[in-house]
Amino acid sequence: MMLACVGISHHTAPPGMIEEVFFSEAEVRSLLPELKSLGISEGVIFSSSSRTELYAYSDQVDLLADSLIYFLRKKKSIEARVPAANFFSLNGSIVAEHLLNVATGLDSMIVGDNGVLTKIRSGFEMANQTGVAGPIMKRLFDMALKCSQKTCDTTSISEGAISVSSAAVELAQHIFDDLKRKTILIVGSGETVQQMGLSLKERGIGAFYVTHNSAEKAEILARTLGGMTIPFDAFRERLSGVDIVLSSLQSAPFILSKQNIKDAERGRTRGTLLLMDLGMPRNIDPFATELEQVFLYDLDTLTILVGENISRRRAEIPRVQAIVTGELARLQRSGKPWDLLMQPRT
Amino acid sequence: MWTYGKSFFRDLPWAKRVKSSFLLVVLTAHFIYLLARTVSFSHPPVTSIPEILSMLAFSVSVTYGVIERRSRATETGYFILNIAFFFQLFSSVFIHDMPIVPEFMKSFWFGVHITDALLGYAAITISAAYGLLYLMLYHEIKARQFGVIYKKLPNLETLERMNFIAITLAFIFLSLAITAGVIWLPMAFPGNSYADPKLIGTASIWLMYGVGIISKMRGLLRGRSLMVLSICAFLVAAFSMTMINLFFSNFHHFN
Numbered sequence: 248m249m250l251a252c253v254g255i256s257h258h259t260a261p262p263g264m265i266e267e268v269f270f271s272e273a274e275v276r277s278l279l280p281e282l283k284s285l286g287i288s289e290g291v292i293f294s295s296s297s298r299t300e301l302y303a304y305s306d307q308v309d310l311l312a313d314s315l316i317y318f319l320r321k322k323k324s325i326e327a328r329v330p331a332a333n334f335f336s337l338n339g340s341i342v343a344e345h346l347l348n349v350a351t352g353l354d355s356m357i358v359g360d361n362g363v364l365t366k367i368r369s370g371f372e373m374a375n376q377t378g379v380a381g382p383i384m385k386r387l388f389d390m391a392l393k394c395s396q397k398t399c400d401t402t403s404i405s406e407g408a409i410s411v412s413s414a415a416v417e418l419a420q421h422i423f424d425d426l427k428r429k430t431i432l433i434v435g436s437g438e439t440v441q442q443m444g445l446s447l448k449e450r451g452i453g454a455f456y457v458t459h460n461s462a463e464k465a466e467i468l469a470r471t472l473g474g475m476t477i478p479f480d481a482f483r484e485r486l487s488g489v490d491i492v493l494s495s496l497q498s499a500p501f502i503l504s505k506q507n508i509k510d511a512e513r514g515r516t517r518g519t520l521l522l523m524d525l526g527m528p529r530n531i532d533p534f535a536t537e538l539e540q541v542f543l544y545d546l547d548t549l550t551i552l553v554g555e556n557i558s559r560r561r562a563e564i565p566r567v568q569a570i571v572t573g574e575l576a577r578l579q580r581s582g583k584p585w586d587l588l589m590q591p592r593t
Numbered sequence: 594m595w596t597y598g599k600s601f602f603r604d605l606p607w608a609k610r611v612k613s614s615f616l617l618v619v620l621t622a623h624f625i626y627l628l629a630r631t632v633s634f635s636h637p638p639v640t641s642i643p644e645i646l647s648m649l650a651f652s653v654s655v656t657y658g659v660i661e662r663r664s665r666a667t668e669t670g671y672f673i674l675n676i677a678f679f680f681q682l683f684s685s686v687f688i689h690d691m692p693i694v695p696e697f698m699k700s701f702w703f704g705v706h707i708t709d710a711l712l713g714y715a716a717i718t719i720s721a722a723y724g725l726l727y728l729m730l731y732h733e734i735k736a737r738q739f740g741v742i743y744k745k746l747p748n749l750e751t752l753e754r755m756n757f758i759a760i761t762l763a764f765i766f767l768s769l770a771i772t773a774g775v776i777w778l779p780m781a782f783p784g785n786s787y788a789d790p791k792l793i794g795t796a797s798i799w800l801m802y803g804v805g806i807i808s809k810m811r812g813l814l815r816g817r818s819l820m821v822l823s824i825c826a827f828l829v830a831a832f833s834m835t836m837i838n839l840f841f842s843n844f845h846h847f848n
Contacts, residue, residue, distance in 0.1 A: 400606040407744075421734060421743060424750035518750065518815055536735070540816045548737050555739050 249308075250383070252342045253315040253334055254300030257356045260333040267325050270294040275370060278322060279379045285318060286310065289381040291388060293370025295363045297356060298349070302342065304383045312336030343387060343578060347571045350391040351398040352405055359404035359560040364395055383584070394574045401570070404563040407556030412442040414549040414556075415523055416450055419491060422519055422542060430454045430488065432477070434502060435495035436464040439525050439546075443493055444472045456489065458482040460496070486511035490518070495525040502526070505534040512538050523549075594678045597670035601745055613667060616658055616674070623651045623681075636694050637704035643688035645711065650680035652708075652715035656762055660719065664755045666747040673722055702777035706770055710795070713766035714830070717798070720759035721827030724820035727752040731817055753816065756823055757809060764806055767799040791834070798830045 255268050270278065275292045282290040286308040292301045301319060303310055316334045320326050337345050348354040352361040371388040374380035380388070399405060408414040423429055431452055433440055436459050444455065455474025459465035465476045477485055486492070486507065496502055503522070508531070512520065522543045524531040535543040578585050596615050599608035627648065630638040638644040657673040697703060726746060733743045746752065774792065778785060805822060808814040814822065 401604065403604060418734075421730075421748050422750065424748055424754065518753075539818065542734060544737070551737065552739055559744075 249310050249338060250302075250304050250342045250387075251310045251312060251315065251336065251338045252300060252302050252345060253312050253319065253336045254298060255329070255334050256298035256300075256354070258354075259335050260329070264329045264333055265297060265299070267329050268294070268299045268319065268323055269296060270299060270323070272369060272373065274322075276373050276377065279374055279377045281318075281322075282379055285314060287379075289374075289384045290379050291371050291374040291384050293363070293366040295366040297363060300349070302346065302384065302387070304381075310338075312338070340575070340579075343390070344571065344575055346387060346391045347394050347574060350395040351567050351571060352395075353564065353567055353571065357409050357557065357560075358564065359406075360409065361395060361399075361405050364392075368392060386578075386585075390574055390578060394570060398567050398570055402563045402566045404560050404567050407559055409553055409556055409560075411439060411546065411549045411553060412446040414552045415443045415493070415544075416446045418523075418542075418544060418549070418552065419447065419521060420450070422521055423490065426453070427451045428453050429490040430456065431474075431491040431493065432456045432458065432482065432485065432489040433468065433472075433474075433493045434458050434482065434530065435493075435526065436461075436468045437495040437525065440493045440495040441468060441471065443523070443525075444468070447491070448472055452491075456482075456485065460498075483507050483511070486520075487514035488517070489520075491521045491523070492531075493523045493525065494530040496530055497527065498530060501530060501532045503531045503535070505532045508532060508535045508538065508541065512541060515540075594671060594674040597667075597674055601668060601671045609667075612670060613661065616654065616661075616670070620651070620654055620658060623647075623654070627651060631704075634690065634694070636699045637707060639704070639707040639711070640694045640698050641689070643684040643686075645707075646680045647684035647688065648708070648711050649715055650677040650684065652712045653677040653680065653718060656712060656716045656719050656759065659762065660755050660758045663758055664747075664751060666751050666755065668745060668747050669723065669726060669752070669755065672726060673719055676718060676722065697781040700777065700781060702773055702780065706773040706777055709766045709770035709773060713763050713770055714834075716759045716763035716766060717802075717827050717830055720756050720763060720823045723752055723756035723759055724823040724827075727756060727820040728817065728824075731820075749816070753819065756820060757806075760802055760805060760809075760823060764799065764802045767795060767802065771796060771799060794833045798826070798833070801826055801829070 255265055257265065270292065271294075275294060278292060279290065282303065285303075286305050287303040287310065288306045289304040290302060293299070299319065301315055303315060313331065316331050316336065319334070320329060320331065345354065350361070350364060350367055352359040355361070355363070367388070371380060371384065371392075374384060408417040419426060419429075426447065429452055431444070431447060431454070433444055433455065436457070448455070455469065455472045456477050457465045457469040457472065457474050458477045458479050459468070460479045462476065462478075465479075468474075469476045483503070486503075492503070494502060518540065520541045522531050522535055522541065524543060524545045529545065531543060533543065535541045596608045596612040599605045600612050627638050630644070639648055654674060654677045657670065657677070661667055661670065727749060729742050730746050730749060730752065733740055734749070747755075771792075775787070778787070805814065805819070805826065809819060
């Protein structure tokens with residue numbers, strides 16, 4: 248009897264290699280029936296942009312990690328590009344512990360990032376539907392999903408933005424109630440503002456306006472975000488009607504001067520104005536911070552926010568580890584076959 | 594208050610789930626208690642300071658419950674229900690039965706007048722509490738200090754909306770209290786004039802909140818200024834009512 252896991256993740260390989268081993272859902276589905284030919288009684292495969300893992304259980308043969316790794320590499324035809332040394336292999340009690348660490352975000356590159364959870368769930372569901380997952384995998388993955396849920400409910404390890412663009416969204420959500428009723432003006436077309444625009448679009452922001460000193464660039468970004476363009480020499484007059492301004496132009500002096508902001512504030516019928524200055528040099532006069540209902544932030548602030556969120560997540564690690572340890576102890580107490588499977592094998 | 598605290602500070606999922614239901618249960622129990630007292634002593638439970646404090650605790654909790662339902666934001670409950678808790682604690686320690694109460698205190702209009710006034714002042718207190726929470730969050734966001742307040746409180750716009758609901762409720766209840774008082778005064782005290790200091794004080798506070806509501810609706814007041822004004826209005830209301838009660842002798846000293 249043996250429980251094993253092989254896979255590739257940020258611990259063992261660079262991002263490019265991990266991407267090479269990515270299996271789409273259709274590929275996973277077609278792969279599952281072939282596991283039986285390796286002597287695997289039960290198996291689950293899940294794959295995301297950050298990791299690919301194969302969980303296998305056999306009640307008859309000792310599973311060889313090398314053959315499982317070879318199986319994955321062969322199926323993706325990457326034998327030449329991704330060496331077996333970039334894969335990891337685990338067995339016994341470590342397998343269950345590893346799965347719980349992955350599901351709770353403890354094993355993620357950014358602690359608490361549980362984006363892989365949907366892949367774990369769909370991987371297990373596919374194995375279940377194709378009859379490859381039996382009672383062992385069911386118990387293991389049920390425990391992992393429950394543990395992840397418990398972690399989400401009782402700790403804040405997955406809370407808080409961990410990228411600059413999501414930090415911008417987080418800040419906006421701490422100021423505004425309903426982003427669907429808000430209007431955003433993007434000045435510039437850099438990668439960061441585009442990413443922020445897309446993040447805000449995902450949250451259903453009401454309307455997008457884009458302006459740029461190159462009308463062509465403004466048009467491209469407006470099309471990407473589903474917004475409208477405003478001529479660059481006229482955007483200042485529209486300030487009183489917008490709620491959020493994202494600015495990222497290489498320009499000096501300030502694109503929004505003290506007088507522009509004062510005029511906009513005076514003519515405003517709306518509530519608060521959130522300004523995000525991502526330009527180098529600065530696009531917006533820092534005087535804006537002195538105005539009562541104007542909030543001005545720059546890239547440094549967003550980076551600080553991300554840093555604080557990551558620190559807060561790290562502080563939650565012991566609580567999550569306690570949950571994982573508790574679940575593993577419960578699994579071990581549940582008797583055969585777990586007490587046998589939990590024995591580490593040499 | 595305990596479950597709201599557990600939910601706010603510890604993020605406990607069960608506390609998040611049950612806190613609003615707990616509030617409803619407590620409010621129902623408190624209402625039954627006040628009703629039982631009314632029936633037992635044949636007068637509304639507003640004849641002594643501990644009774645008034647119990648009514649105030651109930652009013653604060655009811656007003657908060659209404660605001661919570663309307664805004665769908667439950668994170669501020671701990672702060673507001675703390676006020677109600679201390680009112681009720683004081684009331685529970687010092688409450689006593691009043692075997693003899695003046696006849697006018699048994700009047701229906703008296704009950705309506707006092708209940709509305711207490712609900713109005715409870716709403717004023719809550720609006721100030723929301724004003725304070727708004728300012729705390731505002732300063733954290735402005736100063737780029739992303740601490741517990743930033744993490745846990747609802748966003749600035751929601752707090753502003755909750756404050757405005759409280760102000761509106763304060764205005765409505767004070768309107769009802771003044772109307773009931775004006776109807777009831779000649780019935781209970783035929784010789785008294787409307788130039789009573791407490792009546793004038795309450796009418797001034799009512800007017801102040803009325804002007805505040807119109808200013809907000811016309812976009813003249815918003816955000817931080819509105820919150821500062823609502824805290825100032827609460828302080829003015831509390832100070833003027835205390836001064837009137839301490840230094841003016843009038844028919845409004847019911848007990």
